Structures are given as structure tokens and as C-alpha cells.
Amino acid sequence: MGRVLLIGRLAVRDLRRRPVEAALLLLAVLAATTTLTLGLVLRNAAGDPYQNTREATSGPDVVVSAGTAAGLPDLERIAGAAGVSGHSGPFPVAAAKIEAGGRVSDVQAVGRDTGAAAIDQPALVSGGWVRDGGVVLEAAFAAAFGVTVGDRVTVNGRSFDVAGVAVTASMAPYPGSSCLVATGCASGPVTDDDLPPGVLRTPGLVWLTGADVRSLAPDTLAYLMSLKLAAPGEAAAFVAANDEGSTIAPGGPLPPRIQPWQEIQADATEVAGDSQILLMIGAWLLGLLAVASLSVLVGGRMADQTRRVGLLKAVGGTPGLVAVVLLAEYLLVAVVAAAAGLAIGALSAPLLTDAGAGLLGSAGTPGLTFTTIGTVTAAALAVAALATTAPALRAARSSTVGALSDPARPPRRSGWLIAVSARLPVPLLLALRVAARRPRRFVLAVTGVAVTVSGVYVVMILDAFLSGPSSTGYGAAQNDLLRRVLLTWTVILLLLAAVNAVVITWATVLDNRHTSALARALGATPREMTVALAAAQAIPALLGAVLGVFPAGFALFETIMAVTGGDGDRATVPPLWQLSAVVLATVLVVSALTAIPAHFGTRRPVTEALRAV
Incomplete structure (x- = not known):
């Protein structure tokens, strides 16, 4: 119990030292667990009526x-x-x-x-x-x-x-x-x-x-x-x-x-079944976004905890103990998020269930079965473990002396990148180099945007499909219910995508604080650095938005049609101008969201930032 208590106290103390990052971790997992809970409890939503x-x-x-x-x-x-x-x-x-x-x-x-x-x-x-x-x-x-x-x-x-x-x-x-x-x-x-x-x-x-x-x-x-x-x-x-x-x-x-x-x-319960399918697909999309958000947050926190890892190892902590301590705080957040997601999902499920005029009674507040509780908790733990295991093991295997000294990492230099960016304006030059320094983070950013835009693409098709006259064979009330389900996971998806964009930008700001200070010392203005950091996120946003429309959005819609047995040929693909507007709006929104943390990240005095190197 002494070892377990030690791990728990260290994990809780680290979470309390960084409450904002802990809240972002909680929000990322909470969105996925809530939607998963809704999908599971709707399985027999209309059974009682x-x-x-x-x-x-x-x-x-x-x-x-x-x-x-x-x-x-x-x-x-x-x-x-x-x-x-x-x-x-x-x-x-x-x-x-x-x-x-x-x-x-x-x-x-x-x-x-x-x-x-x-x-x-x-x-x-x-x-x-x-x-x-x-x-x-x-x-x-x-x-x-x-x-x-x-x-x-x-x-x-x-x-x-x-x-x-x-x-x-x-x-x-x-x-x-x-x-x-x-x-x-x-x-x-x-x-x-x-x-x-x-x-x-x-x-x-x-x-x-x-x-x-x-x-x-x-x-x-x-x-x-x-x-x-x-x-x-x-x-x-x-x-x-x-x-x-x-x-x-x-x-x-x-x-x-x-x-x-x-x-x-x-x-009689077909609409509830289709609602469950839509929510389960939404849960998968949110789960992917949650993994991307957690991966970036964990990577940034691990880099920030280098000296802490060295201190733990210096006082006798084994690499295994260090890895467990680093992993425990994220699993603790996952357990809290699972509990909150189960409660929110069960309480909000009646808003998405409607027995309709043709049945007696209402679905009420669905009971949580042990299967549902176990599935949601396991999914939350799996998301946290998937995102944190590799960085935790990598940090635990670092040398004690290297972790205590925490030397600055030399930037990677690529001849082709220098040649391409040399003649660009300063903000674009810096943006391209910032994006290229973290290829895995760049891929995560592209993936997050592609997942979000693919969800928006499907919502556009299904909303138009449900709005058509007698489009599904359901009545108007049932179509409204399905649209509420779509709206629910779309809002959650967009909120988590916004959090993901801010998290990636803030991690980029922290990673580049020394590089940004050096660029400002050589003549770059704070405004140019803000534009550069925001543009560094606009590049993957553009690529992710295009991929989110095709092939990701098309593949997701075909998957939904295959699972629900729907007739995809009767659906109308949004016109090109609407899809172009979605891509443009995605780039603009991501740029606006990332400009705020980028602005605050470049306010630190140059001398203070350089002294910390």
C-alpha cells in the first residue's frame, strides 16, 4: 500500500500543479465517454414504452x-x-x-x-x-x-x-x-x-x-x-x-x-436503433480526437517534467516506478471522466429518446448496467493508456544526469526546408519551419481536422436527407429526433476539435519559446511570431479539411449507410461551393483559435526567454 499511496500522491500533486492542463485532459476524455454512454443506453431506449x-x-x-x-x-x-x-x-x-x-x-x-x-x-x-x-x-x-x-x-x-x-x-x-x-x-x-x-x-x-x-x-x-x-x-x-x-x-x-x-x-424502436448507431459512430470520432488531444498534451507535459523525472530517479525511483507515476495521473483523469460521462450520458439520454405518440409511457432515465459501466470505463482507460504509455516509457528510460541537466535540444536542420523557405516572408518562413520541426504533431493536427470535417460532411448529407419529404419513411417527429442526435454529437465534436487546436498551438508555443525568442532577437516582431505560430496550424488545417471531405467524409458516410442499411444513392452530396466553404471556414476558424494562445505565447520578454535556455 505504501507504493500505491506514493504513486497516487505524486499523481494528484502533479495534477494540482497544472489545473488548466488537467481540465483539458478531463474535457477531452469526457466528450468521448459521454457520447459512448449515450450510444450504449439508447440500445433499448424505447423498449420500456x-x-x-x-x-x-x-x-x-x-x-x-x-x-x-x-x-x-x-x-x-x-x-x-x-x-x-x-x-x-x-x-x-x-x-x-x-x-x-x-x-x-x-x-x-x-x-x-x-x-x-x-x-x-x-x-x-x-x-x-x-x-x-x-x-x-x-x-x-x-x-x-x-x-x-x-x-x-x-x-x-x-x-x-x-x-x-x-x-x-x-x-x-x-x-x-x-x-x-x-x-x-x-x-x-x-x-x-x-x-x-x-x-x-x-x-x-x-x-x-x-x-x-x-x-x-x-x-x-x-x-x-x-x-x-x-x-x-x-x-x-x-x-x-x-x-x-x-x-x-x-x-x-x-x-x-x-x-x-x-x-x-x-x-417500433427503429429510430432509437438508428440514433444509437449515429452516437456510436460519433463516439469513435470523438475517441480519435481525444487520443490526438491527449497525445499532444502528454507529449508537452512529459517534456516539461524532464527534471521531475530526473529527481524521481535520483532519489531511488526505478524506471518502472517513474513510468507508472507518469501514467497514473492520466489514468486517474480517465476514471473521473468515465464516471462523469456515465452520469451525464444517462441523465441526458431522455432528451434524445422519444416513445412517440404511438407508444405508452416514455423512456425515462435509462438504468446503467454493469456492461455499460465497464465498457465506458475500459474505453476511457484505453484512450488514456494509448496516448500516454509510449511517452511515459520514453521519459522513464532517459538518463538521470541528462534529465536533471535538461539541456536544450538542438533544432533539426533540413537543407530542402531551408532552401524552400528562405525567400518566403518572415511569418511564412517561420511557420513552415515550426510545422516541419514536429512531424508527428503535424500528423496529429491533420488527423484531428480530418476527423472533424468528415463528421461535418456526414452531418450535411444526413441533415439534408432527413429534411426531405418522406425521406426516411419515418414521421416528422422521428426525423427531428435523429436531427437532435446529429446536432448533439456535432456540437461535442466541434468543441473538442476547438480544444484540440488550442492544445496543439499551446504545445507548439511552449516547444518554440526559445526559438521564438531567438527569432525576435534577430529582428522578428511579436506580431510576425504570432502570425507564424497561427499559420503553422493553418497548414495542417487546410490539408486535414481537404482529406476530411474526400476520402474520409465519403468513407464515413458509406460506413453509416452500410451499418444502418440505408440507401446512400438517395442522399445528395453537398455541392462543390458548400464543400469549398467548409474547407475555407475550417482554415479560418483554426487560425482564429490558434492566434489567441500564439499571441500570449509571444508576450514573454526576449531576455527572460533566452536566459532560460
Whole structure:
């Protein structure tokens, strides 16, 4: 315990001596852990509301639909299959058009009894259940269509009162409702001219009495049946077993469609799943930026701790102990950042989860599982270890005498660099030489900007994609939710990128304080040195912005489409002028951010800086 206590005290004392750098370390890891937490807790974000709806409606374990009356024998066979403990239906279903307030929409009208069913009884949100001349609308469809209880609507030319609004667990909320009719359904950016006759376009769901449904389309009815199983968890196996019993005769009707409740739940929570994917990708981007930020901070701190390393080794510390002490402070910051990220992510997750009008309840504050806590903590420690292990080992292996004397490092001289920069203006000459002195830092700066711009590129495409009419098949509220997710990780990404740019500049200022003082002693002005240090960051910013658009941005977008199963061909790539504006804005913002620390770094008197060499 004495060794552990010693390591802990040394790590904490060093963090307290440099609170600003410790705060930057914390911020860099915190951004990544918060986004990772959001992605993990959203995995089952809408699961509770769906389960609430399923319990309130005596939701079915399996839903079976037949497109025509010819499929009724198959429905009877499936209702009598082994494992079925009860069923409701078959209920007639008619394709229809509903009109209210000048708006028209396709709907699937399900005929129900006026009494409550033991299985799959929609739960009323407002109003009452079906009656003669009264229609009940699915809640998400009613909200999208702008209809409330008491309104008058027209269904296939017949006038009905809106008797109630209800939710169901037998299919996903609008606009993800299952297609029940034989003619088929279509969703997304299609026009009526593109659809074959009879195909419904993003239909809503309504309930009428059985007699009213049969009067709407007596010759083209479909049928719906809901089943309860003795073992609900084996619904998928039941579906697989009973799908094999349906045959397709040449020219005959299609066999019934059988859906287990798990598939319906997946459809109902699809938006939450896509939100999770976006946040997980954002977490990866932030993790890369965090590693870049930490690498620069750690490198600067290690250079600043050279004498401290020598003192530790002079009083008996082994290279291993020194390396552990240097590593411990960063792992301590990672643990604090993981704890804070878990708390912030769990508390802010409800802002990015919306059960929607079609489900009961809300996601609330998701609970943190041991798996989530362990994953986030391990990721934070991995980021810190990845960035600090190599510099810590390098510092620990340095000689004790060399570390105590801390001699100035002679600059590297490259003949080609001197030849290229000799005739440039003083600020550009100094900027090029500053950038070339630290090639690894230059690469980190390019990588950080490329990661940020690739994220911005994807956000531009996805935002335009989500803003289009019926672009995703989701409703407007779900599209707004996905845009909030995009906005969340974009803001965090930009903030961390700004911190990264400032950190790199400040590390460059510290590394070049002696060189800058010598240049000023030879005639360079403080303004020229400020411009040189800012321009040294503008060079990698320009290169990183170009790489961030292509190929990094293009590759990231294709990855998202592959993971989510989206259709990338329907997305529109931003025009060239917008991409050029992003590159130019990136260079200008990086230059502005880096000019501030560069300005303060050149205020130190020349004599004082040279005396410290």
C-alpha cells in the first residue's frame, strides 16, 4: 500500500500543479465517454414504452395476416398449431382513403367488435372504442394527420365521427405500420404516379366496426389475426415452423404473413436503433480526437517534467516506478471522466429518446448496467493508456544526469526546408519551419481536422436527407429526433476539435519559446511570431479539411449507410461551393483559435526567454 499511496500522491500533486492542463485532459476524455454512454443506453431506449403498450393492450405474441379471403384456411391452421394458447380474429381489413380538413391519406381499416377482445385490444389514449358510425385512429397517425376526438372524417366517401384515439402493440406506430392488404404499400419519396394501381402510400391505421369495414370494400378484404403462445419467448421459432406449412399455388394468393412480437418491437424502436448507431459512430470520432488531444498534451507535459523525472530517479525511483507515476495521473483523469460521462450520458439520454405518440409511457432515465459501466470505463482507460504509455516509457528510460541537466535540444536542420523557405516572408518562413520541426504533431493536427470535417460532411448529407419529404419513411417527429442526435454529437465534436487546436498551438508555443525568442532577437516582431505560430496550424488545417471531405467524409458516410442499411444513392452530396466553404471556414476558424494562445505565447520578454535556455 505504501507504493500505491506514493504513486497516487505524486499523481494528484502533479495534477494540482497544472489545473488548466488537467481540465483539458478531463474535457477531452469526457466528450468521448459521454457520447459512448449515450450510444450504449439508447440500445433499448424505447423498449420500456413498447413493453408498457404490450402489457396495456394484451399484446399478441404473433400477428398473422392474409391478403385475401383465400388465406383464411391457413389462418385457421395456424390458430390450431401446437403452442398456441389463444387467439383473436380473424378481423377484416379494408384498404381505404381518409379525408379531414382538406387532407387525404391512405389507411388500412380493421374491423373490430364493439366489445373488448381478450388478446390485442388497443388501449385508448382518449375518447371511446369503435361504434356504428364511429372510427378510432392509431395515435401516431392521428397526431400526424392532425385529427382529435370529436372531429368528422370521411372514409371512402362515408362520414364518420372520430370516436377515439388508441395505441396498439400488434404493429409499429405510424408511419412504420405493417402492410396488411394484398395490393401492397409503399413509403418514402414516391409520387402517386409512380405507384401501381391499388398500392397504398404510407398508410395509417384505423379501427371501425366489422360491419362498417365490410361495407367499405366487400370484395377486396384482407384478414388479421392475433395469437397468444404458451411460450412467448419462442415466437420466432413458432413463426419459422409455421411458415413452412404455407404453400404458394401457381397463380394463387400469397401465403399469410406471420410476425413475432420481437420483430414488431424492432420496427417500433427503429429510430432509437438508428440514433444509437449515429452516437456510436460519433463516439469513435470523438475517441480519435481525444487520443490526438491527449497525445499532444502528454507529449508537452512529459517534456516539461524532464527534471521531475530526473529527481524521481535520483532519489531511488526505478524506471518502472517513474513510468507508472507518469501514467497514473492520466489514468486517474480517465476514471473521473468515465464516471462523469456515465452520469451525464444517462441523465441526458431522455432528451434524445422519444416513445412517440404511438407508444405508452416514455423512456425515462435509462438504468446503467454493469456492461455499460465497464465498457465506458475500459474505453476511457484505453484512450488514456494509448496516448500516454509510449511517452511515459520514453521519459522513464532517459538518463538521470541528462534529465536533471535538461539541456536544450538542438533544432533539426533540413537543407530542402531551408532552401524552400528562405525567400518566403518572415511569418511564412517561420511557420513552415515550426510545422516541419514536429512531424508527428503535424500528423496529429491533420488527423484531428480530418476527423472533424468528415463528421461535418456526414452531418450535411444526413441533415439534408432527413429534411426531405418522406425521406426516411419515418414521421416528422422521428426525423427531428435523429436531427437532435446529429446536432448533439456535432456540437461535442466541434468543441473538442476547438480544444484540440488550442492544445496543439499551446504545445507548439511552449516547444518554440526559445526559438521564438531567438527569432525576435534577430529582428522578428511579436506580431510576425504570432502570425507564424497561427499559420503553422493553418497548414495542417487546410490539408486535414481537404482529406476530411474526400476520402474520409465519403468513407464515413458509406460506413453509416452500410451499418444502418440505408440507401446512400438517395442522399445528395453537398455541392462543390458548400464543400469549398467548409474547407475555407475550417482554415479560418483554426487560425482564429490558434492566434489567441500564439499571441500570449509571444508576450514573454526576449531576455527572460533566452536566459532560460
